[in-house]
Amino acid sequence: MLASLTDILATARVVSIPLRQRFRGIETREVMLFEGPEGWTEFSPFVEYDDEEAAAWLAAALDFGWVPTPPLLRDSVAVNATLPAVEAARVADVLDRFSGCRTVKVKVAETGQTLADDVARVAAARAYLGAEGRIRIDANGGWNVDEAEHAIHSLAEYDLEYVEQPCASVDELWQIRQRVKYMGLPIAADESVRKAADPLLVARQEAADLLVIKAQPLGGIHAALDIADQAGLPLVVSSALETSVGISMGLHLAAALPELPYDCGLATVSLLSLDVAVDPLIPVEGSIAVRRVVPNGRVFDDYAAPAERDAWWRERLTRCYALLDV
Numbered sequence: 336m337l338a339s340l341t342d343i344l345a346t347a348r349v350v351s352i353p354l355r356q357r358f359r360g361i362e363t364r365e366v367m368l369f370e371g372p373e374g375w376t377e378f379s380p381f382v383e384y385d386d387e388e389a390a391a392w393l394a395a396a397l398d399f400g401w402v403p404t405p406p407l408l409r410d411s412v413a414v415n416a417t418l419p420a421v422e423a424a425r426v427a428d429v430l431d432r433f434s435g436c437r438t439v440k441v442k443v444a445e446t447g448q449t450l451a452d453d454v455a456r457v458a459a460a461r462a463y464l465g466a467e468g469r470i471r472i473d474a475n476g477g478w479n480v481d482e483a484e485h486a487i488h489s490l491a492e493y494d495l496e497y498v499e500q501p502c503a504s505v506d507e508l509w510q511i512r513q514r515v516k517y518m519g520l521p522i523a524a525d526e527s528v529r530k531a532a533d534p535l536l537v538a539r540q541e542a543a544d545l546l547v548i549k550a551q552p553l554g555g556i557h558a559a560l561d562i563a564d565q566a567g568l569p570l571v572v573s574s575a576l577e578t579s580v581g582i583s584m585g586l587h588l589a590a591a592l593p594e595l596p597y598d599c600g601l602a603t604v605s606l607l608s609l610d611v612a613v614d615p616l617i618p619v620e621g622s623i624a625v626r627r628v629v630p631n632g633r634v635f636d637d638y639a640a641p642a643e644r645d646a647w648w649r650e651r652l653t654r655c656y657a658l659l660d661v
């Protein structure tokens with residue numbers, strides 16, 4: 336038995352934090368935070384996720400709050416800027432918030448937008464970064480194989496580091512990987528890892544060149560390290576749009592990986608209009624120090640979720656806890 340439900344609920348707080356701009360279809364991020372013997376931890380599955388999917392996020396929160404973290408191999412992690420699907424004219428404004436990041440991940444294939452919007456956004460990111468910067472794109476599975484091939488051809492002139500989840504299924508990823516192999520452009524899997532019944536299938540099928548791993552969806556730092564070890568592919572650690580408490584979990588995962596060849600997607604506190612931490616985990620000269628954070632009690636009060644949302648999260652946590660083997 337790791338933690339009792341009573342202990343978890345005793346310190347639990349739910350906050351509702353406005354985003355600076357819309358990201359993955361939301362404008363407010365609701366998260367639940369609680370404190371274990373190892374420190375503060377975060378449980379923040381997106382609200383539309385069902386209990387079965389959310390239970391892995393709870394396992395992660397308990398792992399970070401109640402189990403000592405594995406040995407750390409680095410004390411800071413180089414991170415990328417994350418550029419939501421904003422119009423090209425706003426790109427510089429958004430990227431100014433990511434101090435010193437040499438890599439930008441650009442969201443593409445947003446519902447309601449066109450390939451021309453993506454080209455304009457990626458071009459603006461390249462103009463901002465100059466020739467030395469790295470650009471990766473993330474389509475969140477929004478293209479079919481033909482659309483992905485066409486889009487990749489249109490965007491390749493901006494010199495892409497890799498393409499994250501261009502298509503939704505493992506089979507489609509395999510196909511697009513074959514089609515663009517001649518370009519030397521790596522394909523990364525994200526949803527095919529974190530939302531899959533078998534997170535290792537994409538690696539076994541050779542449908543990706545690298546994997547994006549996220550601590551909360553994969554059941555925590557220890558579970559993610561296990562998956563990383565078995566996958567045998569290069570890895571990028573990325574966030575789940577958490578507060579600094581959840582980002583700290585991701586940083587500890589990144590710091591424990593034997594190899595870390597890419598900048599990590601852990602700078603997303605900069606997408607929030609405020610953070611819960613006294614000293615937020617935001618990049619300084621392109622890197623974030625690996626440390627735990629302590630929430631600011633004033634944020635708990637000023638940004639407390641409304642009573643009915645607080646009750647919803649407590650009920651959700653209780654149902655997810657019942658699904659865990661603790």
Ligand SMILES: O=C(O)CCC(=O)C1=CC=C[C@@H](O)[C@@H]1C(=O)O
Nearest residue numbers: 359417440573574575576600603
């Ligand atoms: O990887 C990054 O640069 C930041 C994290 C990020 O992009 C995401 C966080 C949360 C939800 C996802 O839709 C999204 C992603 O697809 O990787």
Ligand SMILES: [Mg+2]
Nearest residue numbers: 473499500525
């Ligand atoms: Mg992604």
